[in-house]
Amino acid sequence: MPQHDVLVIGAGLAGQRAALAAAEGGASVGIISKVHPVRSHSNAAQGGINAALNPEDSWESHAFDTVKGSDYLGDQDAIEIMCREAPEEILHLEHLGVTFHRNEQGKLGTRAFGGASAARTYYVADITGQAILHVLYEQLMKFSDSVERFEEWFTTALVKDDTGRIAGAVTRNIRDGSIELFTAKTVILATGGNGQIFDPSTNALICTGDGIAQAYRAGATLMDMEMIQYHPTTLAGIGLLITEGARGEGAHLYNANGERFMEKYAPNKMELASRDVVSRAEQTEIDEGRGFPDGTVALDITVVPKQRIHEALREIVMVGRDFAGVDITREPIHIKPGNHYVMGGVKTNVDGETDVPGLYAAGECACVSVHGGNRLGANSLLDTLIFGRRSGAHAARVAKGMSMPTPAGEDLGRERAMIDGIVGRDRTGRRVSEIRAEMGAVMDKHCAVFRDEQGLNIALETVKRLREEAKTVSVDDKGSVFNQDVLGALELQYMLDNAECIVAGAIERKESRGAQFRTDYPERNDEEWIKHIDLAAGDDGSPEISYSEVTMTQWEPQERKY
Amino acid sequence: MPDYKLKIRRFDPESGGAAYWSEYDVQVDSERSVLKGILDARDRQDGSIGIRCSCQAAICGSCAVRINGKTALACNTAIGEAAAKAGPGNPIVVEPMNNMPVIKDLIVDMDAVHWKKVQRVVPWLLPEGPPPEREHIVPAESMIDITQSMACIQCGACVGACLALEVDDEFVGPAALAKAYRFVGDPRDGQEAERLKDLAEDPHGMYDCTHCFACIEVCPKDVAPMSQIMRLRRRATNDFEIKDRNNGYGHEKAFVNIVEKYGTLHEAQLLPRSFGDGSLIKGQTEPGAVRELIQNLPTVVNGLKSGKVSPVKALYHHKLPDQRNVKKIFEEIESKDERLELNLYIVAENSAEEEGAMAEGSQES
Numbered sequence: 050m051p052q053h054d055v056l057v058i059g060a061g062l063a064g065q066r067a068a069l070a071a072a073e074g075g076a077s078v079g080i081i082s083k084v085h086p087v088r089s090h091s092n093a094a095q096g097g098i099n100a101a102l103n104p105e106d107s108w109e110s111h112a113f114d115t116v117k118g119s120d121y122l123g124d125q126d127a128i129e130i131m132c133r134e135a136p137e138e139i140l141h142l143e144h145l146g147v148t149f150h151r152n153e154q155g156k157l158g159t160r161a162f163g164g165a166s167a168a169r170t171y172y173v174a175d176i177t178g179q180a181i182l183h184v185l186y187e188q189l190m191k192f193s194d195s196v197e198r199f200e201e202w203f204t205t206a207l208v209k210d211d212t213g214r215i216a217g218a219v220t221r222n223i224r225d226g227s228i229e230l231f232t233a234k235t236v237i238l239a240t241g242g243n244g245q246i247f248d249p250s251t252n253a254l255i256c257t258g259d260g261i262a263q264a265y266r267a268g269a270t271l272m273d274m275e276m277i278q279y280h281p282t283t284l285a286g287i288g289l290l291i292t293e294g295a296r297g298e299g300a301h302l303y304n305a306n307g308e309r310f311m312e313k314y315a316p317n318k319m320e321l322a323s324r325d326v327v328s329r330a331e332q333t334e335i336d337e338g339r340g341f342p343d344g345t346v347a348l349d350i351t352v353v354p355k356q357r358i359h360e361a362l363r364e365i366v367m368v369g370r371d372f373a374g375v376d377i378t379r380e381p382i383h384i385k386p387g388n389h390y391v392m393g394g395v396k397t398n399v400d401g402e403t404d405v406p407g408l409y410a411a412g413e414c415a416c417v418s419v420h421g422g423n424r425l426g427a428n429s430l431l432d433t434l435i436f437g438r439r440s441g442a443h444a445a446r447v448a449k450g451m452s453m454p455t456p457a458g459e460d461l462g463r464e465r466a467m468i469d470g471i472v473g474r475d476r477t478g479r480r481v482s483e484i485r486a487e488m489g490a491v492m493d494k495h496c497a498v499f500r501d502e503q504g505l506n507i508a509l510e511t512v513k514r515l516r517e518e519a520k521t522v523s524v525d526d527k528g529s530v531f532n533q534d535v536l537g538a539l540e541l542q543y544m545l546d547n548a549e550c551i552v553a554g555a556i557e558r559k560e561s562r563g564a565q566f567r568t569d570y571p572e573r574n575d576e577e578w579i580k581h582i583d584l585a586a587g588d589d590g591s592p593e594i595s596y597s598e599v600t601m602t603q604w605e606p607q608e609r610k611y
Numbered sequence: 612m613p614d615y616k617l618k619i620r621r622f623d624p625e626s627g628g629a630a631y632w633s634e635y636d637v638q639v640d641s642e643r644s645v646l647k648g649i650l651d652a653r654d655r656q657d658g659s660i661g662i663r664c665s666c667q668a669a670i671c672g673s674c675a676v677r678i679n680g681k682t683a684l685a686c687n688t689a690i691g692e693a694a695a696k697a698g699p700g701n702p703i704v705v706e707p708m709n710n711m712p713v714i715k716d717l718i719v720d721m722d723a724v725h726w727k728k729v730q731r732v733v734p735w736l737l738p739e740g741p742p743p744e745r746e747h748i749v750p751a752e753s754m755i756d757i758t759q760s761m762a763c764i765q766c767g768a769c770v771g772a773c774l775a776l777e778v779d780d781e782f783v784g785p786a787a788l789a790k791a792y793r794f795v796g797d798p799r800d801g802q803e804a805e806r807l808k809d810l811a812e813d814p815h816g817m818y819d820c821t822h823c824f825a826c827i828e829v830c831p832k833d834v835a836p837m838s839q840i841m842r843l844r845r846r847a848t849n850d851f852e853i854k855d856r857n858n859g860y861g862h863e864k865a866f867v868n869i870v871e872k873y874g875t876l877h878e879a880q881l882l883p884r885s886f887g888d889g890s891l892i893k894g895q896t897e898p899g900a901v902r903e904l905i906q907n908l909p910t911v912v913n914g915l916k917s918g919k920v921s922p923v924k925a926l927y928h929h930k931l932p933d934q935r936n937v938k939k940i941f942e943e944i945e946s947k948d949e950r951l952e953l954n955l956y957i958v959a960e961n962s963a964e965e966e967g968a969m970a971e972g973s974q975e976s
Contacts (some may be wrong), residue, residue, distance in 0.1 A: 087671075087672065087764070087765050092666065092670045093668065140746060144746075145743040148793075150755075151754050156745075158751070168746060173761065174755075177761060179764065183763075183765075187734050187735040190730055190734055191735040253665040253666040254666075255665045278878070287667070289667075296623075360755060363762075367669065368668065371669065480655075482654030524658050526659035527627050530624050530715050531661045531714060531716075
């Protein structure tokens with residue numbers, strides 16, 4: 050039975066950063082991931098990471114841009130911390146070996162990004178997330194004595210002691226199907242987002258909201274779950290991401306009439322307005338008949354010098370070539386808004402603590418909240434690293450002063466029986482893939498860029514029905530070794546918990562703010578709705594809603610124009 | 612949507628039985644991926660098909676398999692193209708990668724053959740002295756240069772396709788060596804000489820590569836591992852004069868010197884010059900090299916048997932009558948201030964653009 054001071058679940062940027070910080074704080078650390086750590090979805094962050102590191106720039110400017118980007122729903126104390134600590138974190142990564150782009154003087158160079166008043170995005174070509182993820186994994190290999198890695202282990206439930214404090218997790222070794230109780234003084238969830246609820250999505254197949262659902266089931270509060278970001282530039286149909294860096298490098302958006310339509314929506318920032326603004330503009334053009342027949346608009350990267358494309362947008366050249374059959378250096382590529390990121394998640398304070406004692410969350414699965422209603426591009430990597438580090442350091446400090454807890458219940462036996470039950474079930478219910486497809490379609494139809502009560506109610510009813518159906522799914526794979534089929538059944542239940550909270554939040558928020566645009570409530574309503582929507586699991590597993598205050602420090606809400 | 616037939620090599624470790632084939636008919640758009648086809652079969656027909664996959668965008672590196680015998684990511688291989696390559700009436704054949712033990716179906720164990728080797732090259736930056744107050748100041752090109760090896764997603768395709776690994780499973784391998792170049796080529800790293808010496812002296816190190824280009828061909832991210840291995844060797848020989856146990860350094864130098872002198876390769880002199888500095892027959896060989904040469908006698912005997920060398924040829928090598936073009940090549944190379952990367956792949960593809968090596972893909976050639 051493995052025991053650790055700090056147990057990190059998830060090994061993307063937030064998880065690895067948390068593990069390294071906890072080890073540095075003297076804790077014994079275990080890190081669990083359902084995939085090999087370098088397969089984590091942090092890989093997909095292409096464009097870069099924001100920090101006010103240039104002497105001419107200031108953290109206040111970065112913070113204001115973030116507050117404005119959040120449509121005043123972000124907590125300003127948390128945003129201040131993130132933006133203040135950003136420069137130090139970039140330098141730390143540089144010292145660890147991240148191959149950041151340099152300017153002619155050999156110093157760190159930047160690129161422009163959406164919603165930002167200065168070029169403050171540091172980057173490695175368009176593989177920034179991958180480059181940082183792999184460098185952090187280098188560090189995990191370096192510190193393999195102090196950080197124990199459990200690669201390809203799938204967590205099924207969080208475990209508490211009899212005081213209600215977190216005590217560990219039940220985890221299945223994917224390779225042989227054995228199941229273990231991991232005991233830990235503190236647990237940090239760093240399990241990423243839940244984009245797979247939507248179809249299509251830029252998110253990887255592993256982004257199924259596992260940690261968010263596990264925390265929710267363990268009694269933690271979720272927050273702002275309705276805030277789902279649709280990225281302005283994704284490939285139609287398959288949902289692959291084209292980095293915002295393309296627009297940062299100067300690419301233009303055109304409708305089918307050849308009009309550079311952002312002039313109408315954001316005359317100052319044009320293509321580099323906040324993502325919610327650009328996505329809505331595109332969707333409006335498409336809905337009003339000025340898109341292409343395949344339901345898209347065009348992203349023209351040919352205006353960027355060819356050599357610069359090869360140097361800075363290399364991945365996008367490959368994506369265009371391999372997945373769309375388009376040479377982006379020669380012709381525009383068709384794109385549309387697509388599901389990309391969840392601003393909401395497990396509610397935490399600025400040290401990553403949730404309201405379950407001993408349980409932390411960091412990265413996309415958490416909601417501190419620094420992104421509020423809309424996340425700025427290149428702020429997500431920053432969020433994972435800053436709050437991953439803070440969680441790891443805090444958890445290590447807390448663990449120092451306590452003894453190893455004793456898990457209260459028969460968690461191990463219960464989880465084992467649950468999995469055996471699914472594997473042993475005869476084929477009666479629907480297939481996992483059928484339910485998943487229905488959920489993905491209904492969420493993308495009714496809970497996307499534009500929402501209204503009627504559509505959201507359809508989504509809610511569908512999700513509730515699917516939640517019931519998911520209880521009787523059966524699987525084909527009856528084995529123990531790499532039974533991905535049974536894991537798919539568990540992920541499906543996580544996703545449906547997430548989906549219900551997203552829709553419930555979207556129905557609750559009767560205004561338009563950030564990524565939530567209600568056609569039946571098209572205005573932002575500061576008087577009633579500058580508040581977070583909190584969701585806690587009720588007895589039937591459905592969310593009970595309450596509110597919490599948005600922390601304001603120095604920025605009063607203003608009209609949001611780009 | 613068109614119909615495709617997939618023939619997947621299956622293996623169930625719990626059955627006690629051997630591997631077997633399963634065929635699936637799937638309906639997928641031709642421009643979608645082979646992975647999409649496999650997932651379609653898994654979703655609709657048989658949930659027990661095992662394959663690692665996640666991003667579906669060639670960035671997570673999970674889904675390297677063999678498709679019609681060639682190692683590739685299933686997610687960035689278009690199913691229509693794979694079907695065309697299989698030929699009319701033939702199924703698309705999908706198998707697990709070579710060189711690694713199969714865990715289940717298309718899932719292989721990458722630990723011993725890949726991850727342990729990566730760990731073996733000390734894969735973390737070892738800077739000299741304490742970190743600077745701000746960032747390290749380094750040439751912009753150096754970061755672009757090593758970003759080519761940073762682009763590696765550790766999918767293992769090169770490891771699966773490596774022919775040297777097939778005969779020497781202890782070979783450090785293309786992926787780990789590409790990772791090594793990421794540090795050797797990084798001006799911030801302070802252990803360049805030690806790293807090179809280590810990889811040169813390891814009998815399974817960088818001189819174990821046989822230049823077969825397989826890794827370059829299969830790499831989905833244009834990392835060109837063999838090119839990185841060649842760069843490691845060049846740095847080791849040119850910058851540090853590292854003499855390795857395989858005598859790769861001496862061999863390479865002898866090769867170049869002989870061609871410079873004769874215009875063609877004088878095979879009988881290659882061995883003595885590789886170990887010593889001159890001709891064995893003329894008695895110019897260093898005393899210490901005699902032992903090495905004796906150990907290589909079987910090679911000489913084989914050469915004599917096959918007629919590759921003869922006593923006459925060994926003494927009188929045919930010189931190329933007109934060596935002007937050979938001289939030109941040597942002059943061209945020696946006139947460059949910067950080291951010319953003697954890598955046919957990179958030079959032929961883009962000699963002009965510095966970032967060309969990373970920007971242009973093998974698939975485009």
